[in-house]
Amino acid sequence: MKYFIKTYGCQMNVADAEQISGWYESQRWQAAQTINKADEIVIVTCSVRQTAEDRVYGLINNLSKSKKSKQKIILTGCMLRYPLKWLKEKMPQVDDFRKISQYKEHRTKNIVKNSKFHAYVPIMEGCNQFCSYCVVPLARGREKSRPFEEIICEIKELAKRGYQEITLLGQNVNSYGKDLKKTKNSFANLLKEIHQIKEIKKISFLTSNPWDLTEEIIEALSLPKIDRYLHLPVQSGDDEILKKMNRKYTGKQYFELLKKIRKQIPEIKMGTDIIVGFPGENDEQFKNTVDLCKKAKFTKAYVAMYSPRIGTVAFKLKDDVSHQEKKRRWKILNDLINH
Numbered sequence: 001m002k003y004f005i006k007t008y009g010c011q012m013n014v015a016d017a018e019q020i021s022g023w024y025e026s027q028r029w030q031a032a033q034t035i036n037k038a039d040e041i042v043i044v045t046c047s048v049r050q051t052a053e054d055r056v057y058g059l060i061n062n063l064s065k066s067k068k069s070k071q072k073i074i075l076t077g078c079m080l081r082y083p084l085k086w087l088k089e090k091m092p093q094v095d096d097f098r099k100i101s102q103y104k105e106h107r108t109k110n111i112v113k114n115s116k117f118h119a120y121v122p123i124m125e126g127c128n129q130f131c132s133y134c135v136v137p138l139a140r141g142r143e144k145s146r147p148f149e150e151i152i153c154e155i156k157e158l159a160k161r162g163y164q165e166i167t168l169l170g171q172n173v174n175s176y177g178k179d180l181k182k183t184k185n186s187f188a189n190l191l192k193e194i195h196q197i198k199e200i201k202k203i204s205f206l207t208s209n210p211w212d213l214t215e216e217i218i219e220a221l222s223l224p225k226i227d228r229y230l231h232l233p234v235q236s237g238d239d240e241i242l243k244k245m246n247r248k249y250t251g252k253q254y255f256e257l258l259k260k261i262r263k264q265i266p267e268i269k270m271g272t273d274i275i276v277g278f279p280g281e282n283d284e285q286f287k288n289t290v291d292l293c294k295k296a297k298f299t300k301a302y303v304a305m306y307s308p309r310i311g312t313v314a315f316k317l318k319d320d321v322s323h324q325e326k327k328r329r330w331k332i333l334n335d336l337i338n339h
Contacts, residue, residue, distance in 0.1 A: 004038035009046025015120040021112035045077035049307040064093035078139035124170035132313035159199035168205040188216040233273035237292030238285035277326030279317035
């Protein structure tokens with residue numbers, strides 16, 4: 001029997017797909033080289049923006065036209081935040097809907113990595129911050145950290161297998177350990193502990209929130225093995241928009257944090273996420289974002305046009321910035337930072 005996994009979205013979804021591969025391999029299935037040769041097709045979905053969901057709908061429609069009679073389509077991932085009845089009505093072509101948790105057993109032994117030298121290692125899942133535009137707490141739940149010792153054991157096992165680069169994953173890695181109620185279980189201490197594993201040559205992580213990037217974490221970032229690229233989402237440079245987004249900082253506070261990090265680690269490069277066209281964002285407020293980006297000198301940015309998401313606080317706001325205007329603003333920032 002053969003399986004094929006199609007993954008949309010973030011690195012956490014990629015790590016989930018590796019876990020699913022491990023589950024199939026443990027059942028003695030083989031990976032299909034192409035989607036049409038698979039007995040089961042697993043779609044790992046993203047629900048962050050409507051465009052991500054639209055790609056899933058398009059893929060399922062295409063598969064339903066060409067799939068073999070015994071071929072099975074399975075949907076998993078963040079779109080399972082919706083009621084199961086609604087999903088079945090929306091996508092009747094799907095044969096089964098499975099939560100990621102159904103695949104997550106025996107992590108280290110069964111996981112199938114896509115690389116022989118680099119590994120994604122989830123350290124926590126979920127988020128407690130409830131930014132007004134974000135579906136993560138709805139799709140992934142509240143923050144839940146993996147045990148400190150379990151993570152270290154997994155990375156040591158990966159090191160024995162020849163892995164030299166590790167990327168730690170979490171919706172907000174800075175909050176790692178707060179739910180474990182032990183003082184040593186902090187993100188800074190986790191970085192320091194991994195840094196002592198001699199076979200590991202490079203440590204990266206995604207993603208951080210600006211408001212809980214502590215002095216202790218900044219100090220840990222200066223360790224030699226820590227990647228000199230830091231992704232720190234700003235989302236907007238306007239204080240009023242940031243408040244409506246439920247982001248717990250001002251544009252000035254964010255920029256001061258960048259200066260503090262660069263003073264500690266002068267060679268560091270900074271990346272970010274930005275949303276344009278958030279409800280009510282006017283030209284002046286967008287200009288504040290452009291001004292901050294010019295000062296911040298980001299190496300790269302993931303610029304997104306605001307997309308209303310059912311269940312979020314921002315969904316109740318009027319989506320009053322036209323798609324054409326969102327696209328114009330997107331191009332300005334993309335040209336400014338990424339070109």
